[in-house]
Amino acid sequence: xxxxxxxLAEVGWTWAGSMKLGSKTLIYSRGHIHxxxxxxxxxxxxxxxxxxxxxxxxxxxVAKLVAKLLNLGIIQGYAPTxxxxxxxxxxFYEKIEKAKGYxxxxxxxxxxxxxxxxxxDERVEDVAQWHRDCx
Numbered sequence: 001x002x003x004x005x006x007x008l009a010e011v012g013w014t015w016a017g018s019m020k021l022g023s024k025t026l027i028y029s030r031g032h033i034h035x036x037x038x039x040x041x042x043x044x045x046x047x048x049x050x051x052x053x054x055x056x057x058x059x060x061x062v063a064k065l066v067a068k069l070l071n072l073g074i075i076q077g078y079a080p081t082x083x084x085x086x087x088x089x090x091x092f093y094e095k096i097e098k099a100k101g102y103x104x105x106x107x108x109x110x111x112x113x114x115x116x117x118x119x120x121d122e123r124v125e126d127v128a129q130w131h132r133d134c135x
Contacts (some may be wrong), residue, residue: 004046007079011037016055027063029055033037038076038113048110054102059092062099073103077113 011028018027026049028039036058042050052067059079065072077096080088096111103109 003041005074006041006072008039008041008075009037011118013037015062017057018053025050027055027061029032029061032057032123036078038078040074040076043121052102052113056094057092057101061101062102064103071104071107073100073107073109075099075109075111075113077111077115079114079116081116082133 010026012028013028014030016029018025021041023044025042025044026035026039027042027050028075030037031075038059038061040053040061040063046065049065049067049072051064051071053063055061060075060077062076063074064076074095077092079092100109111119
């Protein structure tokens, strides 16, 4: 399988950082304990476009890829489950908004990750889902 960018949840390292994994580059954001954590893995070609990145929270990391016409902002998130307290859920969405603040309005912004969403058959505004019949 050929991947340029892969979003990760439940990354096992503490704090935040970046590392080389063979020819790939991993950026990650974690807390001080081994829970939660997110990361973005880039192949060697895509990593060359990595302009900047910022760990926002143990559940959110943002990366900016520099391109010729428009830059690409990638926000990787790991949302709390529906069993979580409302305060924790609200904090997560506040951090997603904060991550968007690191990007320019003309950047293409992709929010991805484990959003612990419950998706039905109805269309929800501003949400894209992959249909099971698509190849």
